[in-house]
Amino acid sequence: MDIDGLSFEELLELNQRVVARLKMLESMQAHLEMMRFHPGQRVSFAHQGGRLMGTVVKYNRKTVTVVTDNRQSWNVPPHLLSPVKDARPTQPQQPTADKKRLR
Secondary structure, eight states, X not given: OOOTTOOHHHHXXXXXXXXXXXXXXXXXXXXXXXXXXXXXXXXXEEETTEEEEEEEEEEXXXXXXXXXXXXXXEEEOXXXXXXXXXXXXXXXXXXXXXXXXXX
């Protein structure tokens, strides 16, 4: 695309259209990244050399609100979040007495 022949006004219009397109693409990408998470999900993110853990509370335009375990609220870009696997021990299933073993 040759822009050398464009006037000042045409260049400003082109710039505004490029910026609008970039913002729209950025918004779409943030939305896709946010959809990896749902409210109530446990997540973690890096902070000052460590990791904070918390729960997703809501979606914002470009960030996700996370409430940490110490009840602080953070607005975190979704690409910085990692899902936390549930580490609670599972209850072993007890065998039922009415089932018979087949031999």
